[in-house]
Amino acid sequence: MNTRRRIRARGVVQGVGFRPFVHGLAAELGLAGHVGNDSAGVFVEIEGPPAALDAFVAALSARPPPLARIEAIETEDMPALGETGFRILESVALPGARTLVSPDIAVCDDCLREMSDPADRRHRYPFINCTHCGPRFTIIRDVPYDRPATTMADFPLCADCAREYADPANRRYHAQPIACPVCGPQVWLADPSGARLADGDAVRAAQALLRAGQIVAVKGIGGFHLACDASNPVAVRALRARKGRADKPFAVMAATLEAARAFAQIDDDEARLMTGPECPIVVVGRSRDAGPSSPCAEVAPGNTTLGVMLPYTPLHHLLLEGLPPLVMTSGNRSDTPMVTGNAEALREMAGIADAFLFHNRDIHIWCDDSVTRVFEGRELPLRRARGYAPFPVRLPRPAPPLLAVGGELKATLCVAEGGHAFMSQHIGDMERLETLDAFARAAEHLTRLFRITPETLVCDRHPGYLSARWAREQAAARGLGLIDVQHHHAHIAAVMAENGAPAGEPE
Numbered sequence: 001m002n003t004r005r006r007i008r009a010r011g012v013v014q015g016v017g018f019r020p021f022v023h024g025l026a027a028e029l030g031l032a033g034h035v036g037n038d039s040a041g042v043f044v045e046i047e048g049p050p051a052a053l054d055a056f057v058a059a060l061s062a063r064p065p066p067l068a069r070i071e072a073i074e075t076e077d078m079p080a081l082g083e084t085g086f087r088i089l090e091s092v093a094l095p096g097a098r099t100l101v102s103p104d105i106a107v108c109d110d111c112l113r114e115m116s117d118p119a120d121r122r123h124r125y126p127f128i129n130c131t132h133c134g135p136r137f138t139i140i141r142d143v144p145y146d147r148p149a150t151t152m153a154d155f156p157l158c159a160d161c162a163r164e165y166a167d168p169a170n171r172r173y174h175a176q177p178i179a180c181p182v183c184g185p186q187v188w189l190a191d192p193s194g195a196r197l198a199d200g201d202a203v204r205a206a207q208a209l210l211r212a213g214q215i216v217a218v219k220g221i222g223g224f225h226l227a228c229d230a231s232n233p234v235a236v237r238a239l240r241a242r243k244g245r246a247d248k249p250f251a252v253m254a255a256t257l258e259a260a261r262a263f264a265q266i267d268d269d270e271a272r273l274m275t276g277p278e279c280p281i282v283v284v285g286r287s288r289d290a291g292p293s294s295p296c297a298e299v300a301p302g303n304t305t306l307g308v309m310l311p312y313t314p315l316h317h318l319l320l321e322g323l324p325p326l327v328m329t330s331g332n333r334s335d336t337p338m339v340t341g342n343a344e345a346l347r348e349m350a351g352i353a354d355a356f357l358f359h360n361r362d363i364h365i366w367c368d369d370s371v372t373r374v375f376e377g378r379e380l381p382l383r384r385a386r387g388y389a390p391f392p393v394r395l396p397r398p399a400p401p402l403l404a405v406g407g408e409l410k411a412t413l414c415v416a417e418g419g420h421a422f423m424s425q426h427i428g429d430m431e432r433l434e435t436l437d438a439f440a441r442a443a444e445h446l447t448r449l450f451r452i453t454p455e456t457l458v459c460d461r462h463p464g465y466l467s468a469r470w471a472r473e474q475a476a477a478r479g480l481g482l483i484d485v486q487h488h489h490a491h492i493a494a495v496m497a498e499n500g501a502p503a504g505e506p507e
Contacts, residue, residue: 004033004080005053007044009060011071012100012391014145017131018042019088020173021065026086029056036089037144041099047083066132067105067277069391088168091144099143100420101136101449103387104221104367106279106312108133110171115314121160126203126315127185127361131175133277137390137425138222138367139177143449147176151362158183185361187315194346197355203318206357210323215239217331217345217353221313222367222386222425223338224331224345226353227253230295231324237298242352244333249300251281251307251369253328255320260308263287263294263325269374278387279312280370293324307371312387315359330368337428337438338366365445366438367425383410385425390446392420393497403443404458405467406430407487413443413467415452421497422450430466439467456481460490 009018014037022035022044031048046056060073107115111128114120122128129135142149157165161180164172172178179185189202198205206216210227213235218225226243228235230252240246254260257271265285266274273282286306287294300306309328311317320326331339331349339345340363345356371383381388401417408431413424424442428435447454459471461484468484475482485493495501 002048002080002082003050003053004045004047004078004083005057006076006078007046007057007060008040008074009042009044009070009072010074010099011041012067012069012102013042013064014099014143015102015131015136015176016067017065017171017173017175018068020131020168020170021068022060023086023088023168025056025059031056032083032086034087034089037091037146038099045078047080067102069100071100071394088174091146099145100392101140101143101145101390103137103278103389103391104135105133105277105387107314107317108277111314112317115317122180124203124318125179125181125184126187126313126318126359127177127179128314129175129177129179130171131173132171134175134177135221135361138363138365138386139361140449141364145176146174150176151364152177152179154362155179155184185359187357187359190346190356190358192346192350192353192356194343194356202357203315206319206355207321207323209355210326213238214354215242215352216355216357217349218315218319218328218357219331219342219345219359219363220315222363222365223340224349225328226331226349227319227326227328229324230299230327231293233296233298236296236327239327239329239352240298243329245329247301249303249305249307250327250329251309251371252295252299252325253309253311253316253320254325255311255317255323257310259325260310263290264306264308266308267374269377269379273372273374273379274308274310278370279310280372280381280387281307281309281383283307283371283373283382295325295327299327309369315357319357328369336432336434338368340366365425365442370426383426384412384423389425390422390449392422394500395419395421395497396500396502400456401452401454402456402458403447403452403454403471405439405443405460405471407460407490408462408465408467411435411439411467413439413446415443415446415450415454417450417452420450422446422452436466436470440470454480456483458483458485460484461486 019035029052033046035044115128139151164170187202189198189205215228339348342358368385370385372381398418399416404414409429411427411430415422457471457475459468
């Protein structure tokens, strides 16, 4: 006798191939019903023999898609409808509902194989992606996560991409950033005036400039990088002088893990981080016997360590082909927010970059590279951004709707409600009005994305911090509660939350 169940999956379950996974699982078990997205996650109604339903629910937790993060699966029995077949429904927006958003994820091995295949229609295409990889957080304007709510809405699908997008058996089924050379974003090289220098061979033209010691601004997934040959001390010194960054270490990008190991001491734990889906900058030891194409001393003056990352977008993989390691530092002037727009890049990096490797996929919200290290076999994040944000911290007890604005240096902000605290990407030092404007945009984006209307603002007790002044002004103007917190108390509470330590009763 058949029965039916209504199932709700919560967590990172949108934009990660969860619906086609459910579709395939239902077909495998001979079950009928439907699956869909809404603003609260994924909903399923499934019908069939009770043993098959049990196996279906168990598989949702045991073997979800690679990028899914299941926080909860709720089930409810309901009367059987005698339904046959299984359908994937259109997404539904629910007022006030909340779902988690996937971070931006490094390009997967399957896409890299296709990009390297001369017979594939996406051969050397800089924006290849699928449901297992690619941009997420930085292109999402709103949820549910569907193409019209992303910056890919400007690129109508060609017939081939539309066919892949509509096929539940395809790896690109409902991959919202899906694209190809016919219908997707394009890349070009421009001089500092904005005039195009190359189109079809833009990446190879940029490589030639980098080999010649030039500085190239490269538009990536969450903003611009300033790139130069890391083994060329003249180029690195020029970048430091133009950017106004006297001696702070630059991050380095190597083409492969093997190339990075030629100049850096990378153990197995560090290698797993560097090659994982987050693909952060990892602080590692510098090798003493590095060869002539290794990063020069000017990359990290006086340091025995280097911040090293591997290519995480298709464009980076293409750019690094055949090149020595590149300096890849944030595309901005020192102490200003990361640049995301093409016109803004020409304006803000005038006098810094010799050329600009542009593309026309808009970045809705900036996101800098994450920085992490390994200590005693454990990952210790130093800067939590791309690959990690905006995935939340689970709270030990429910929180009221609030917005915490952080401190002054290396600032982030946090919105929280219920059992989740959503950390923003790295924002920077809150010492300039430009950074304060970026901070306000990040606050608006997170509260809208996660449907949180703060009733209370939380700020540092220091009276001179720009973030604290902003919070006090906002609280007064909007009639919200305000809590000020002593700086070191906040540090202790953050460490407790990160390690899941139980909190005492509130005062």
